[in-house]
Amino acid sequence: QVQLVESGGGLAQAGGSVRLSCAASGRTIRSYAMAWFRQAPGKEREFVAAIRWIEGSTHYADSVKGRFTISKDNAKNTVYLQMNSLKPEDTAVYYCAAAYYSSNWPPTAYNYMGQGTQVTVSS
Numbered sequence: 540q541v542q543l544v545e546s547g548g549g550l551a552q553a554g555g556s557v558r559l560s561c562a563a564s565g566r567t568i569r570s571y572a573m574a575w576f577r578q579a580p581g582k583e584r585e586f587v588a589a590i591r592w593i594e595g596s597t598h599y600a601d602s603v604k605g606r607f608t609i610s611k612d613n614a615k616n617t618v619y620l621q622m623n624s625l626k627p628e629d630t631a632v633y634y635c636a637a638a639y640y641s642s643n644w645p646p647t648a649y650n651y652m653g654q655g656t657q658v659t660v661s662s
Contacts, residue, residue, distance in 0.1 A: 588620060
């Protein structure tokens, strides 16, 4: 079993920044990739960004390119999402996810997901 614990959410103003963290624990074999998803009220969950553990390849949704950066700390088994130039439409619950096996990049299926952390951007 894998535990993913997100932290760092909160309230920010438009144009501001927030940094999310996701700490992974519980399984000795590191996952293939980690990702962030988000779900806004009344909307479906959507992909935000992904990163591959081995060499750090990244992939972003068009809506966050140039504003968000996903990164990792292998020693801490932690993945980060630096969110800059925030917009009110970035308001959502942000979820961290882990994919252990995938023949695709970015992965199309994830094995574990955290409980989420709320990010609210005020205009």
